[in-house]
Amino acid sequence: MDETPRPELFSSGDWTRRRLLKSAAGVGALALTPAFLAACGGSDSTTTATSGGGGGGGGGGTVGGTLNYLGWQAEDYQELLAPWKKKYGVTIHSSFIGNMSDIAAKYAAGGGGEYDIICMSSNGTSRLLGSGVPFMPLDLGKLPNFDGLIDFFKRDPLNTFKNEAGDVVAVPVTWGAVGINYDKTKTSAPKKWTDLLKPEFKDQITIIDDPSTVIGTSGAILGFTPNEMTKDELEETQEWLAQFVAQAKSFSPSFGDMATQLAQGEVLAGMFGLTSDNAFAAEAGNPNIVTALEFPEGSASFTECYCIPEDGSNPDTAYSMINELLTPENNAEAANLVVLGPAVEKALPLVNSTVKPLFPKTTAKIEQFLEAAPMVQDAPAQSDEFVTFGEVTQAWTEVKGA
Numbered sequence: 001m002d003e004t005p006r007p008e009l010f011s012s013g014d015w016t017r018r019r020l021l022k023s024a025a026g027v028g029a030l031a032l033t034p035a036f037l038a039a040c041g042g043s044d045s046t047t048t049a050t051s052g053g054g055g056g057g058g059g060g061g062t063v064g065g066t067l068n069y070l071g072w073q074a075e076d077y078q079e080l081l082a083p084w085k086k087k088y089g090v091t092i093h094s095s096f097i098g099n100m101s102d103i104a105a106k107y108a109a110g111g112g113g114e115y116d117i118i119c120m121s122s123n124g125t126s127r128l129l130g131s132g133v134p135f136m137p138l139d140l141g142k143l144p145n146f147d148g149l150i151d152f153f154k155r156d157p158l159n160t161f162k163n164e165a166g167d168v169v170a171v172p173v174t175w176g177a178v179g180i181n182y183d184k185t186k187t188s189a190p191k192k193w194t195d196l197l198k199p200e201f202k203d204q205i206t207i208i209d210d211p212s213t214v215i216g217t218s219g220a221i222l223g224f225t226p227n228e229m230t231k232d233e234l235e236e237t238q239e240w241l242a243q244f245v246a247q248a249k250s251f252s253p254s255f256g257d258m259a260t261q262l263a264q265g266e267v268l269a270g271m272f273g274l275t276s277d278n279a280f281a282a283e284a285g286n287p288n289i290v291t292a293l294e295f296p297e298g299s300a301s302f303t304e305c306y307c308i309p310e311d312g313s314n315p316d317t318a319y320s321m322i323n324e325l326l327t328p329e330n331n332a333e334a335a336n337l338v339v340l341g342p343a344v345e346k347a348l349p350l351v352n353s354t355v356k357p358l359f360p361k362t363t364a365k366i367e368q369f370l371e372a373a374p375m376v377q378d379a380p381a382q383s384d385e386f387v388t389f390g391e392v393t394q395a396w397t398e399v400k401g402a
Contacts, residue, residue, distance in 0.1 A: 061316035064089040068312070070106065071097060071119025075304060077325065080333055084324045090317055100124040104131035104381075116312035117321060122160050122303040123216060125170050126227060127378040127389055129163055134310040137167030142319045145326035146171065148344045152367045153303070160375045161305065172303035173325050174340035177359075177373050178217045179293040181262055181273035183286070192295050193221060194243075196269060201247055204268040206261050209251035211396035212389070213272050214241065216376045217300040226300075227377035227386070234387045234395055241399050244271060251400060256280055262289045275358045276339040291358070299373040303343060341366075 069076045073096040078085075085092065097103060100120050104127075106112045112133065120128070129135060140146050146154070153172045156162060161170040180190045190196060196205055208214065215234070216226040218241050224233045249267055252258035258270040259280030270277065273291060281289035293299065306325070308318045325334055326343075332350035335342040341359040342351055348361060360366045379389045387395075 063317045063320040065314060065317065066091045066093055067314055067317045067321060068114055068116045069094045069119070070103065070115040070117070071306075072121075072304065075119045075334075075338065077334060077337070080330060080337070081321065081324060084321070088317070088320065090321075092321075100128065103133055104128055107131070107133050112309065113311040115309055116314040117318040118307045118309060119304065120170075120307065122170060122172065122305050122375055123212060123378050125160060125162075125305075125307075125377065127381050129169070130381040135163065135169035135307040136310045136312075136315065137163065137165070137169060138171065138308065139319075140168060142316075143171065143323050143326070145323045145344075148326060148328065148346060150343060150345045150363050150366060152363070152370055153343055158374055158377075160303070160377065170305040170307045171322050171326070172305045172343040173322075173331065174335050174338055175301060175303040175343055175375075176274055176276070176340040177293045177301040177369070178213065178272050178274065178299050179291045179295075181258065181270035181277045181281075181289055181291050183262060183265070183268055183288050184290050185288045186265075187268045189290075190269065190292050190295075193297055193299075196247060196271060197243055201269060203247070203249045205244070205248050205271055206250045206252045206258055206267045206269075207244060207248050207271045208255065208258060208273065209253050209400075210272075211393045212378050213300075214396055215392045216378065217272055220300040220374055220376050221295075221297045227379050229379065229387050229392075231387055231391075234391065238395050238399050241396075242402060245399055245402070259289065260284060262286070279339050279354070293358075293373070294369065300376045301370055301373045302375055304338065304340065 067090055069092050076092055076094045078092060078094070081092070084090065095115070103118060103120060103124075106115075108131070118135075125135075149172065153161075153175075156168075159166070161168055161172065163169050180193070180196065182190060187200070195201075215237055218237045219226040219229055219233065222233075222237060222240060224237065229237070248271075250261065252261065252270065255274055255277050258273055259277040261267045262270055262277070263281040263284035263286035275291045275293075278289050278291060281287070306322045308315055312318060324330060328344050328346035328350060331342045331344035331347040335347065335355055336352045339355060339358070341355065342348060345363055348363075360369050379387055379392045381389055
């Protein structure tokens, strides 16, 4: 197994999403100004304005002042939201995470109360709630654009966006799926996950080194509920994964590293990759990296979603920001920027030529896809019945070391 450090073109941490904006523009996504690439703050205005309904305002009450953001880098959408910030006198102050455990750590250390809006991936909703992160039950009347979401996300059949009481606590803005990245000039498209067990892939694949993604997706492929796995199911998942680990040349500490290896021809395929890796690889000089997403065994999906903490000081402005990102035009541009699918139905025809070929184009096909690639949740932080997030992490360590 090759674990030799390499000079990454894309670093891990808070990290690749910033680089993604540059690479996306280079492969046909919406080109933005250099100011956006460097943006971490916004206007210095702190004036307030009473919000309207239906459009970007949402929220009711008073919108304006400082909005303290915690979440993925670039998904504060500083430049995209510039007209909204100017209209309502909003300044977004952003703090970025390297992984979702950073959110729980902020609150565990007593420093979480300073944030007004949180952006995270949907797989962590239940785990973060269980870790004590106080997501507010949302008043959907303050999010008039919520009605424009693709019906699957509104129905939320797996309760991905709800707390235990059934209240919505997270709003999806973009979505994606986990698949196999490969160089289309060097190998044919994998038709199923086990194609990677063929002799030609021996020492020619890299696997993302993230236990939540690896174990969660593998459990979903095997028909298990990833956040309700028994110890026997976890062991079966480990056995399934061990086949691929035996084929692997390396483990990628980040999606950027995976893209680097693919772009430089170190491997033919990346397991549990994302469509955004295609853009990373294109920036590295290889436009031939593509992602296979549909397999007969199924896969897993996720959304990038927004939550409002109960202890935030500016909830009206947080509601308004989420509502603004759910307008069709803004939602399409947000999807373009992060090379993911839009969550708003009317945004589907508005995405650019990079994003459009990556995902199903109709709501019926999206629903069919998401039924085969469910939006999984992380294992719970604590449980007497199911394996915990800590046990999942240990299980992946054991598979790698076998």
